[in-house]
Amino acid sequence: MNQHPFSLLELNALVKRSLEQCLPDEYWVQAELSDVRSNATGHCYLELIQKDPRSNNLIAKARGNIWNNVYRLLKPYFEEATGQLFTSGIKVLIKVTVQFHELYGYSLTVQDIDPTYTLGDMARRRREILLQLSQEGVLTLNKELELPELPQRIAVISSATAAGYGDFCHQLQNNPYRFFFYTELFPALMQGSQVEESVLAALDRINARIADFDMVVIIRGGGATSDLSGFDTYLLAASCAQFPLPIITGIGHERDETVLDSVAHTRVKTPTAAAELLINLMHETAVRLADLATQLEQRTLARLEFERRKLSTSQSRISSSVGLCLSDAHYALLTVGKELKRASITLLSHQKHRLELLQQRVSDASPDKLLSRGYSITLKEGKVVTDSSQLRAGDELTTRLYKGEVTSIINHKPLK
Structure with a gap:
């Protein structure tokens, strides 16, 4: 036993030297971010945790920090590559050095990050959500709804100040066919940690007036790709999948597809593309109506021509029939006339004979x-x-x- 006791500082210094000697290199570590904070100096302080996959209980924890010179490069690089905010709750693969400070104790200093690991974890979570929705039988419910032929009453979920919302309305109002569209905005936060709660509340408000609308359009514009994580939640996806009106989404970019995009009836790239889709649906219906009107006109004219020819044929037949009937009637009248003449002569002869007999009787009975x-x-x-x-x-x-x-x-x- 060492006869000379260590002060706490001396012991911590010994621990520091020992760690520096035993763990002098950089190490790639898999962990989940927790309690991510940055301060005015530009440094980022966070907590790295690991949970038991079965019980979800914490089984390891360590303090971490990212110094300003690394954080200002690492954060935008990670968010651009993953479309995910560098925030609590995501799993990361980071390169760290092991530090021990006599006053602050054990910590890990982040030197680099591998976004492909987080992308894989995000993809896994998306797959898990989609699999759960499929097992529940609701994954394709919204896609199975029929698009209205005249989608003129549009409920829009977006931020009132979003450039994309303005582009969407401008595109509808200035469509080349002069179709009328009625749009009503249901404001919602389209970025940040409250996206799910805000969009769900907007859907509830629309559902309370479901008879007033033909479709729902969820759009955002001008936001960072890293803000798309709010649309990768189970509750939001389940609500949209089971919503009674067709939903069009225009919330991301061409290469980014969220869980919400996967369950919506139709996914387009931008708010402008969503407006073009509605205009095209109206145009297709207008073309069909024009075709039907042309067919109706053609068939009506054809039917009128058919009936005219039929009437003309009937008229000719009537003329011939009338001539024939008149001829038959004339012959019948001649025949009847002859028979009437013969009958009249016979009747007159008979009556004359009767008169002669009566005359004889009268003559025989006369006084003279x-x-x-x-x-x-x-x-x-x-x-x-x-x-x-x-x-x-x-x-x-x-x-x-x-x-x-x-x-x-x-x-x-x-x-x-």
Whole structure:
């Protein structure tokens, strides 16, 4: 046992020399960033941690720092290469040197970073989110919605001050076909740590008025590629995948595709491209309507021509039929006329014979005929006497004979 006790400073100095001798080189270390902070001097202070993959409990931790001369180069390089903010919660592969300070203790000084490791981890996380959504059966739900033929009522999720939002509205308002679009902005933060919460809140507001809109457009413009990490979350992706209206995203660049892009109905590169998509959808519908109008006009004219020819044919047939009918009717009338004439002659002959018979009967029954046979007619005051009781003595009677008349006076009342 050392008889001379160490002061704490001496012991820490010994530890420092020992570490410098045992770990003199630079080492590549895999870790997760935690509590990343930078100060006015430009230095970055952070905590490096490792978690148990099963329990998610901390199993290792170390302080870290990145001095200003390294941090001002390392941070933009990492964010440009990965599209990910250099912030807490990401996994990194960093080159460090082991430091021990008598006052501040053990720490790791970051010298370099390998962005490909973080890219791999980000890609893995994206794959895991997409796999989870697929297993839940919601991954392609929004893609399966039919795009409206007339997408004129657009709910826009963006930052009110974003240049991309202005470009989007300008493109719609100045479209070459003069189509009308109604757009309503639902403001949201499109960068930073609150992207997920802000966009979800905007989606909730749109969903509360779902009948007012045809589509949803999520756009950002002018932001750094490193701000795209907010669109790689499970909750945001799940909400968009199950949203009842088709969603168009224009939040990144050509080479950057977020989880949100993967679940949205249609992904375009920029806000301007999103506007062009809507204009093209309207134009395609307008072209189809024009084609239908042309087809309708052509078919109507063809049908009218067909009916005109049909009417003309019917007219010719009617003319021929009328002539034939008139001819038949004329012949029938002639035939009926002849039959009527014959019937009339027969009827007249029959009636004449009847009249002759009646005339003979009348002639046979006439007074003159009777008088010629020896009968006479007695008249009193011009009236025929048929009953002797009608006569009185003194009455003057006229007896008409066949030839001539005799006048007599009654002397005695006739006997009954």
